[in-house]
Amino acid sequence: MTHSGNCINGGGAVLSGEGRPLETNGGMEGNKGLKKGPWTATEDQILMDYVRQHGEGNWNSVQRNSGLNRCGKSCRLRWANHLRPNLKKGSFTPEEERLILELHAKYGNKWARMASQLPGRTDNEIKNYWNTRVKRRQRQGLPLYPHDIKQSQQQSHSQSQPTTLTIPKGLTQSSTSTGMPPTGQNFSFQVQNSSSSQTHQLPLIAPTDPYHSAPSSPKSALSHSLPLIFDHPTDSSFTFHCPTPILGAPLRYKRHPDSRAISPPVSPSLQRSTSILRASSMPDISYNQHIAAGNMSMPDMSSFQFQPTRNFNGSLPPLPRSTSVPFDFGDSTRSLYSVKSSELPSSRVSQTQSQSDQITNDNKLNVVAAANETHYSNVLEELLREAEALASVATPRKASIGLGGRSFEDKHVLDGYGRWLQATGSTNNSLSGK
DNA sequence: AAGGTAGACAACCGCCAATGT
DNA sequence: CACATTGGCGGTTGTCTACCT
DSSP states (O other): OOOGGGOEETTTEEOOSOSSOSOOSSOOBOTTSOBOSSOOHHHHHHHHHHHHHHOSOOHHHHHHHHOOOSOHHHHHHHIIIIISTTBOOSSOOHHHHHHHHHHHHHHSSOHHHHHHTSTTOOHHHHHHHHHHHHHHHHHHTOOSSOTTOOSOOOOOTTTOOOOEEEOOHHHHHTOOTTSOOOSSSEEEEEEEOSSOEEEEEEEOOOOSSTTOOOTTSHHHHHHOOSGGGOOOTTOSEEEOOOOOOOOSOOSSOTTOHHHHHSOOOOOHHHHHHTGGGGGGGSTTHHHHHHHHHTTOOOOOOOOOOOOSOOOOSSOOOOOOTTOOSOOOOTTOOSOTTOOOOOOOTHHHHHHHHHHHHHHHTTTOOEEOOHHHHHHHHHHHHHHHHHHHHHHHHSSOOOTTTTTSSGGGTTOEEEOSSSOEEEESSOOOOTTOOO
16 A cells, blocks of 8 residues: 655656556656556566565665666555565455454554454555445445444453443434434433443534544544444444553554564553553544543443344355354455456456466465464464453354464465465565565 | 446555664 | 655555446
8 A cells, every 4th residue: 555655756756646647558657757557467577576586675776776667665565465475365254354343443444453463464455445344334324343343352451341331212213324323412321330330421523434433544533433333223222341542552563563463562551541642543532532521530441342232134144164253244245266357457467367376276385484473373372362352251252253363274375476375374474574 | 238336456645753874 | 963765554546347227
């Protein structure tokens, strides 16, 4: 997704301000020769050859030394999203989709962080998937998150207590067809935990884009209010564990490669004292703000869950094997590994080919990137812990989704040079910083 | 068969932080 | 310390394809 924000074009002019390349026929040359637009197979090959010889990084030198007429950022993008080893192509599996939902509930629009926990997937893919999902769900009037998705899986080990918010029936009954509460009014709710029960009022903000949580975005962070939690407009209450502010990860954790794969542990106290104030990455930030604005002492909530367990309206394709949790995969409109036949854009060609290969070469090589395996298994362990914690608290769920690792065992990856491989211990060098 | 629509995908943009000089 | 460079991130948008009417 990244690219030429500072793609300087020869004389220093930033390439076109158009969000999209104007050329439709394979790219044009910028003011001073830097090409934009879709990559050709030839360019891909040049880039792959270059990286093979010189390694990743120093992307600007690619243009200088390889003859590629692409700016460094463009090269990096192309490599990261399409050419690098161990990229997994094809549709997201149900497990991955589930994981994305959980991760988004946990992190918000932190695509790179999410990608770090989805081996072989890129932030761009995840972002695209999510945006598509947002659009679809919005159109369908469905909530973004399935009811059993936790807003945060982080059980603060000691202090967390479930807090129940009781939504007035009247409010929910006046909800719009989208399941959204009416805006421009307050609504009251009760907050209950084991030690107290309080009634509070929240102003309802009219979200400009209620389903677009984009908590990290200044624009959308402000507009995001409660919509995510209106899962069951007709239900009168739900349990809502506000997320413990996520880890002390830097707002931007680039240059902290380790933090990508797994965020550094942060003590609960530290989380509370710092992250909570800059929990921009949390989807429900504005909710927290409301709470604060209402002088309501912040209940110690570390995750939320929608209480009335109810399946979504029928759009539930059967989950593969071990998954017993009710979950909406209604948006998985494409079959797994569906193969598209199309023409050029080298990427599409390679993807199609790759998908075909993927289908036909199921028993190919068994690739383990040993260098990353230890690291990745740490990620797996972390995910496993989370899954287990979840399983112990929430409605019964199998942990198959959160494993992030073993469940990917039989998935396939692209080795970066056009070959489809089967990965057992998928690596996690997504967008690996050098 | 044609047109419309939604989904998937790729790539660009602006911004910003880390690093280098 | 200031400035330049590099690269990473989230947001956005254009194109293509499949599907539906």
